[in-house]
Amino acid sequence: MTVLMLELNEVNFEHVRDYVAMGKLPHLAKLLAEHPLIETISEQNYEDLEPWIQWVTAHTGLPLAEHGVFRLGDIVGRDLPQIWEALEAQGLKVGAISPMNANNRCKSPEFFVPDPWTPTRVTGSLLMKKLYDAVAQAVNDNARSRVTARSALWLLVGLGAYARPRNYPTYLSLAASAVRRRRWAKALLLDQLLADIFVREVKRTQPDFASLFLNAAAHIQHHYMFNAKVYAGPHANPEWYVDADVDPVLEVYEQYDRIVGQVRATFPTARLMLATGLHQDPHPDLTFYWRLRKHEAFLAKAEVPFDRVEPRMSRDFVVFCADAAQAATAERRLGQICASDATPLFEVDNRGDSLFVMLTWPHDISAAFEYRIGNRTLNGLRDEVAFVAVKNGGHNGVGYLIDTTAPQAEDAAVIPLSALPRRVARACGVTWAAV
Numbered sequence: 001m002t003v004l005m006l007e008l009n010e011v012n013f014e015h016v017r018d019y020v021a022m023g024k025l026p027h028l029a030k031l032l033a034e035h036p037l038i039e040t041i042s043e044q045n046y047e048d049l050e051p052w053i054q055w056v057t058a059h060t061g062l063p064l065a066e067h068g069v070f071r072l073g074d075i076v077g078r079d080l081p082q083i084w085e086a087l088e089a090q091g092l093k094v095g096a097i098s099p100m101n102a103n104n105r106c107k108s109p110e111f112f113v114p115d116p117w118t119p120t121r122v123t124g125s126l127l128m129k130k131l132y133d134a135v136a137q138a139v140n141d142n143a144r145s146r147v148t149a150r151s152a153l154w155l156l157v158g159l160g161a162y163a164r165p166r167n168y169p170t171y172l173s174l175a176a177s178a179v180r181r182r183r184w185a186k187a188l189l190l191d192q193l194l195a196d197i198f199v200r201e202v203k204r205t206q207p208d209f210a211s212l213f214l215n216a217a218a219h220i221q222h223h224y225m226f227n228a229k230v231y232a233g234p235h236a237n238p239e240w241y242v243d244a245d246v247d248p249v250l251e252v253y254e255q256y257d258r259i260v261g262q263v264r265a266t267f268p269t270a271r272l273m274l275a276t277g278l279h280q281d282p283h284p285d286l287t288f289y290w291r292l293r294k295h296e297a298f299l300a301k302a303e304v305p306f307d308r309v310e311p312r313m314s315r316d317f318v319v320f321c322a323d324a325a326q327a328a329t330a331e332r333r334l335g336q337i338c339a340s341d342a343t344p345l346f347e348v349d350n351r352g353d354s355l356f357v358m359l360t361w362p363h364d365i366s367a368a369f370e371y372r373i374g375n376r377t378l379n380g381l382r383d384e385v386a387f388v389a390v391k392n393g394g395h396n397g398v399g400y401l402i403d404t405t406a407p408q409a410e411d412a413a414v415i416p417l418s419a420l421p422r423r424v425a426r427a428c429g430v431t432w433a434a435v
Helices: 013-021 026-034 051-060 083-088 126-140 149-162 165-179 185-205 216-227 248-266 295-301 324-335 417-427
Strands: 003-008 038-041 094-097 111-113 209-214 271-275 279-292 308-311 316-320 337-339 346-350 354-359 370-373 376-379 385-396 399-403 414-416
Touching: 003 248, 003 417, 013 026, 013 248, 026 248, 038 417, 051 083, 051 417, 083 094, 083 209, 083 417, 094 185, 111 126, 111 185, 126 149, 126 185, 149 185, 165 185, 165 248, 185 209, 185 216, 185 248, 216 248, 216 279, 216 385, 248 271, 271 417, 279 354, 295 308, 316 324, 324 337, 324 346, 324 354, 399 417, 414 417
Parallel strands: 003 209, 003 271, 038 414, 094 111, 094 209
Antiparallel strands: 038 399, 271 399, 279 385, 308 316, 316 354, 337 370, 346 354, 370 376
């Protein structure tokens, strides 16, 4: 039996149930009616509740204390057995589309396309590799709304090659929404493309196990949960940010509902697993997210020494240095950058000869905003950062799992997220073992 795992990052199934009660989401409603909603649990400390930590647990069967991967992209270079190579080592055919913080350690997968933030190899056609490069560029420059001409060309070629005709109306609608500056439409369009690639590759290669990771819901919930019809809290997003009568959360849930329906219709005999890793609750405050526009230029202006800089998701970037001494100097210099009230603008994690940096200033940045670097007082920061979002959702360590071989009569269980690889292996008829 083919086992397909849809990783719907951070989806809140309590909200799904609320939408189902409104008559929405028919395919997810059918799954909930036929199968138990299993809860998964992971880390206890809030600072450890990040999807790039939880999905490593879901893929390796190890909690954070054992896998030690705390940052996005840090899986590369670690000797950690993951579900794909463990199954492959037992003679099974495997594939993956955009698994978060996963390293392509397989010898000969049917297909393996990493997430846009993890520097590991792509296994696939030349077109797939070119499309991956284009997606990675577009995603990492999303805050600046910058897509290079080369990336745009390969995105169009990829859409022409992989978009399923039945979803052409969806693509056209999302493209029109993006033109109307509905910022979340681009995330929806990417997830639709990833889903179409997944369906095509699974049909073409017929793997024993394949996974698909979709991130638009996590992105949209973080930024627009206050607009959800199922949100009952006190906050509302500013009108300049999003119209009050728009519900982006429902839009992404409806898209996922269609994707689930299409996957089930295309592969009716497959065992389907839906996993969320964790979920989001409404954020209690209004918090702004910012991202540097030109990382190298800003660091040079601040006299922060570095060899190179790699942007990561949202506010994050990695500063690579020549050695530990230069990294210590860079850390000290970044620590001197603060607002006029002495609040640091950056959080820095020194990892020896590199720094993982997050721009953490949580408030508005006006044209008159002043900040300090050591004894120097500067302004103009508003021109050097890009507004990312207003934080609407925060992480909750409880995730959800639906397994289509489990009948509704079975009691809904609570299992550790680390049990997921063993469950997948058992579903594939093999054992979960390190390779």
